[in-house]
Amino acid sequence: MSGIDLGNGVVGAVLGVVFATLFQQWLQDAWFKVRRRSAGMVRSIIYRDRQGGRAWSTFSLGPLRTSALIVDGDGETVIAPESVHIQVLDGDVELPAEMTAWRDEIEAEEERARATGERAPVWNGPRYAVESVEASRTALDEQAEIHLRLRPTDYYTFLAAQQLDRRLPDGSTPRARHLDPDRPLTAPAFLQCSFGLNVAVVTSDHLLVVSQRSDRVRMAPGLWNSSVNEGLSRHIDSAGRNAPDLHAAARRGMREELSLEPHEYSLSLLGFVLDVDKRHWGAHFYARLNDLTGDQLQARMSRGVPDRWEHQSIEYVPFRTAEVIRYLLRPDRIHRWAPLAPALFHLALVHVHGRGSVERAAAQAVRRLG
Structure with missing residues (x-):
């Protein structure tokens, strides 16, 4: 090593010691500030994300995701x-002018089926469209108050409006043009031409009745569904000019789909739910059979059911929290609801x-899946 190199090394070492002595604390403080600021930014982003989450979210249970929004009822x-x-x-x-042709197509197709006899035509039954659903609470006891506004419509209009992702002449779709995902309760009535009554039926020996829809129905064929599902009918559920009664319509569904009469069960309205994907509104009921067991209900149905064709299978699940949740999450069910x-x-x-019991059982079932 030359004298110059040795001198440079000594000078470098001295300068390093001086630099470390003078700036070590400053560098530590600066690094601490950078870390603290970065952590603060991360926390702020997470906080904003949590704060910015939608107040309305659809029903989910672990890996089970649905498009059902519980609008009122716990x-x-x-x-x-x-x-x-x-x-x-x-x-x-x-319907808007550009969608009227879709309804005309459906009507012409059903007329052709009727004329040729190639299949049973779909009856254009009178239905109700939902103008609005408003939920509030009474001033004194905070009991639920539901205001439901309906408009007359028919089944062909419903089928036309179900084509939410069909392209319009300008390239847009009814979903993109008329629906705002951040305002799920706001939609034009012509896109909401369905209101259904769904009933969870439990037998006297504590079995939940679960039905599978027929492959022949137009909507949700082959999917597993509520014990009873009945659409609100303008022809059947409204006497004269009177507004329909939801409890009466649910009892009609119990009679037509399970051959059950009103004196054989208790009926409770639990909530109002919206399928935000298809814009189907529904009222959810719970029915407990007074005396009929699962075997007796099955025997009753073997002797004739008015609307047997709507279901192709029925299963009975023990109505215990853990067992129903495991059933909902079964691999062969989770994507077929x-x-x-x-x-x-x-x-x-x-x-x-x-709620406490159900939430604990749900958490345990989800953990076991993982």
């Missing part, structure tokens, strides 16, 4: 019949067993 509190106020507005729902059914069964469990 399962524990029953909504009294007198708390539901229904108004039927004058004037049928009208009609959108509103899991939320219905969850509300029924909460109604009978309490």
Whole structure:
């Protein structure tokens, strides 16, 4: 090593010691500030993300995701019949001009089926479209008050409006043009031409009745569904000009799909739910059979059911929290549920067993899946 190199090394070492002495604390302080600021930014982002989450989220249970939005009802509190106020507005729902042709296509197709006899045509039954659903609470006891506004429509209009992702002449779709995902309760009535009654039926020996929809039905064929599912009918459920009664319509479904009469069960309204994907509204009920066991109900149905063709299979599940939740999450079921059914069964469990018990059982079932 030359004298110059040795001198440079000594000078470098001295300068290093001086630099470390003078700036070590400053560097430590600066590094601490950078770390603290970075951590603060991360926390801020996480906080904003949590704060910015939607107040309305659809029903989920571990890996089970649905498009069912529970608009009112928690399962524990029953909504009294007198708390539901229904108004039927004058004037049928009208499709936009560019969607009217879709309805004409459906009508022509059904007329062709009727003329050729190639298949049974779909009957264009009178239905109700949902103008709005508003939930509030009474001033004194904070009981639920539901105001439901309906408009007349028909089944062909419903089928046309179900084509939410079909392209319009300008390249857009009805979903993109008329629906705001951040405002799920706001939609034009012509896109909401369906209101259904869903009932979770439990037998006297504590079995939940679960039905599978027929492959021949137009909507959700082959999917597993509520014990009873009945659409609100303008022809059947409204006497004269009177507004329909939801409890009466649910009892009609019990009679037509399970051959059960009103004196054979108790009926409780648990909530109002919206399928935000298809824009189907529904009222969720719980029914407990007074005396009929699962075997007796099966024997009753073997002797004839008015609407047998709507179901192709029925199963009976012990109505215990853990068993129903495991059933909902079964690999062969989890992707085969009609959108509103899991939320219905969850509300029924909460109604009978309490929210705490249901939440604990759900958490345990989800952990075991992992």
